[in-house]
Amino acid sequence: MKKKKKRLKNVDHMFAKTERRVAVFWKTVVDNALLPSSHERKYLAMELVLLLIPKLSASCGESILSKELLCCLLDILAAKGNLLYKSAQACLGSICEWAKTDMECAVTAIVCFQRVSHGKFDALSKTKSVKELLSFLNINDGFLNLHKKLLWLFNGDKTISAINGRVDEKDADQNGFEDALFKEKNKESNLKSLETQRHWIIEQLLSSLKEINNSALRWSLQKETLKFLVANALFSGPIGLKCYLKELQEEFQFPNYPLSDNTRKLCLERLQSMLVNTPSMLPPGSNKTAKLEISASSDLRNYFVEICDIFDNVTEVSRLRPLSEDEKQGTATLRLCISQLCLLSSEGNNEQIEKARAMHSLLMQLLAQTVTTGISDLAMELIMCCKKAFGNLIKLDILDDGESEEEEAPFFMDVLVETLLSLLAQPSAPMRTAAEQVFKAFCDDLTESNMLSISKVIKKQLNRSRRDIASSLDTGDSDEDHFLEVEDDDDDGDDDGAIDEDDHELEDNNESKVKESRNSNSDTEGGGNKGTKPKVNDEGMTKDISDIEDDSGSDMDDEAMFKIDVHLAKLLRQRRASGEKGEGKDAQTQLLHFQFRVLSLLGYFFQKKASNRLCLVALPALFQALIISSSDGGNPQLADRITSILQSGLFKAKEYPKGQGVDAAEVAALLEQNMKMALRMKIKRVRQVLESCCLWLMKVLQNQSLHEESVHLDVPAKTALNDFFYHRKCCLKAQFFREIFSRFPDIGLNSLGLLIESCTKARTEFLQHKALQLITSILHANCGKRNSQFKVSLLQNLPAISELIVCLVHKSPNGKVKKSEVQRFSAALMKAIRTDLPEKPVKKQIGKQAYSLLESAVSGKLKGNMPVEMKNSQEVV
Secondary structure, three states, X not given: OHHHHHHHHHHHHHHHHHHHXXXXXXXXXXXXXXXXXXXXXXXXXXXXXXXHHHXXXXXXXXXXXXXXXXXXXXXXXXXXXXXXXXXXXXXXXXXXXXXXXXXXXXXXXXXXXXXXXXXXXHHHHOOOHHHXXXXXXXXXXXXXXXXXXXXXXXXXXXXXXXXXXXXXXXXXHHHOHHHHHHHHHHHHHHXXXXXXXXXXXXXXXXXXXXXXXXXXXXXXXXXXXXXXXXXXXXXXXXXXXXXXXXXXXXXXXXXXXXXXXXXXXHHHHXXXXXXXXXXXXXXXXXXXXXXXXXXHHHOHHHHHHHHHHHHHOOOOOEEOOOOOHHHHHHHHHHHHHHHHHHHHOOOOOHHHHHHHHHHHHHHHHHHHHHHHHOOOHHHHHHHXXXXXXXXXXXXXXXXXXXXXXXXXXXXXXXXXXXXXHHHHOOOOHHHHHHHHHHHHHHHHHOOHHHHXXXXXXXXXXXXXXXXXXXXXXXXXXXXXXXXXXXXXXXXXXXXXXXXXXXXXXXXXXXXXXHHHHHHHHHHHHHHHOOOOOOOOOOHHHHHHHHHHXXXXXXXXXXXXXXXXXXXXXXXXXXXXXXXXXXXXXXXXXXXHHHHHHHHHHHHHHHHHOOOXXXXXXXXXXXXXXXXXXXXXXXXXXXXXXXXXXXXXXXHOOOOOOOOOOOOHHHHHHHHHHHHHHHHHOOOHHHHHHHHHHHHHHHHHHHHHHOOOOXXXXXXXXXXHHHHHHHOOOOOOOHHHHHHXXXXXXXXXXXXXXXXXXXXXXXXXXXXXXXXXXXXXXXXXXXXXXXXXXXXXXXXXXXXXXXXXXXXXHHOOOOOHHHHHHHHHHHHHHHHHHHHHOOOOOHHHHHOHHHHHHHHHHOOHHHHHHOOHHHHHHHHHO
């Protein structure tokens, strides 16, 4: 036995000696000599890797896979045109083959790869080396070894000796000041490298959990990772402390060097994201299709509460932020509510389970946030909302005293929505995700006041433009002067005579005159107030100015003038920094991000609840935000997002608001308001969305007309048609009215008389051509369909049609396109009369003169230029 022990000692000594020799050789020859030199010597270094790596153990492989070698490989693999690209590929392939021979070798290779690249080796090398090695560990259950290795690196066992090197006064005296300064700089660089290493270790711990296929191993490593994050984010202990956790019957070691604030903040963020995504991290044996049926004992969030209790019971460990008595009481109430929600999430119907789990996740986030901010008022408001939402299922004695004031208390959904909006404004991404989950769970209970609160956020603007372009949405004024006159660079100028250029020039001249008068007034005021004392924040400047004013009779010396210039420059710099580059810009950016988050909630509501009447409530605010963001100085990304939500999420959806909850009068007023805005809207994108909204509102109003007789759908369309033909500022196109007539044929029939009159008395030939196109489309759409309303409308308008025929033939338009349109109209009219009014011949229906003119319009002389439908109608004649 003694001989065997001696042999084992000799073998261990021999292996240790070999490892030291390999490390010294590689550091001296390869890292310090070959790699910093020419391409030939780098190639020689890679050949040495191919020669040595298959024969080495995992401990020796860590010396071979040095920072210098891996950085050299990354630089070469970044460019395919490099001369050593294929050699670097072969070298990396040989390293991966060696790593797959043993589990420890694979762990060593992964750690070395990720340490050099800060966790981004695959992205920088454009390979899948780390991913392949993780799949190898997945097959052989080696993730536990990787987890232990990463924790060992995080605690800083290997780098602690380099970091703890202190600079004493004796060393400074003996070696000189330069040596001491070098040691201090080396210490700072080691601290930065350790902090960077800890950051990628945290990310690697969480990303490796997604690659584990073994459910039991994944569940155990999830709990270990959660325990690690809780200890480093919420608690602090002595350096290098190994505390014994009685409940778990295991030891836990704190880092050997204190964690920085950035590292603790990262741990807290990853802890919160882990708690938000815990439903997707199922324990072993659970059904992936029934995530709502996870029991309370197998929920990772409940394990988080247990871990917090376990660390609280350890005497050597303390919280980073001690809690006061009030905070302890509030935290106890919060935890009691969380435990009851956990029990509720495993019982009851699916709707209650979904609400309970969403609220449970959000309260967990607030519980984790108590380490930095303490118990917040938002948490107490959410507890009150839980009490109101779940009733007797949530039993909290602390809240029983306020139940007598139920009549004065606001509706719990109002409090819940305001609280969720406050949480969406926070910078924590997991907190915002949890708040979005609660909104999605409770969106069925939204009220009109809740939707108005959400709408206020969307239309809020910090920097309003010179023109209050959204005033018509708030005031509801029907005056045309309040409607939007914002110019659009992308607008097509194909609408001849549709816009009056002179009016805009007059407005611009008036505005310029007003500006000049204002500037002159300000100049005179500034000149007339020389005797007043200016209000300046700087005390020194006011003192200097007061001294100058007292001595007004004497000349100002150079020193006083220099002081004033200095103070003025300082104030201007501060104002410019805070206004343009600092606080104002940051506030605008934060508001924009907040609005995007609220818009995502609205998009979800439109997608799931398109038939809810609250969709109508959100429209004015959305259009106000769309107009402001689409104008000059607006945000195009916000305009794109609002346009996408409205067009794809609401206007093109199969469902739309209907039923008894929809007020037809409100829909009609909203339709009239949007139609008037579309008439004056010069921004092409906004006008298109307004047109889609008008068509959608007409569909809603048409459905309500089946239940209410007082609904008149054609009134807004007739008003818009009248404006199109008789006002120069109208921005709508004829295609919009053609779309209305095709979707709602009754509106076209009711507008037929107005179109005939507009065509007969048109101001320009262009408008006459557009009116004729619309009449022809109505005749084509209703001809031969045995529509009694079309027959009545045709009989009523025959005299006007005869007059129109005489007008068109006597004043024939110029151009082949417009002449062909007259021919199309004549053919469609002839066919409609022959088909739908067969009681009398066409000649008696419209009169001899109109019939002869109509016959000449479709005569054989024009046959060569006729369209196909005209030729068919001529054969009918």
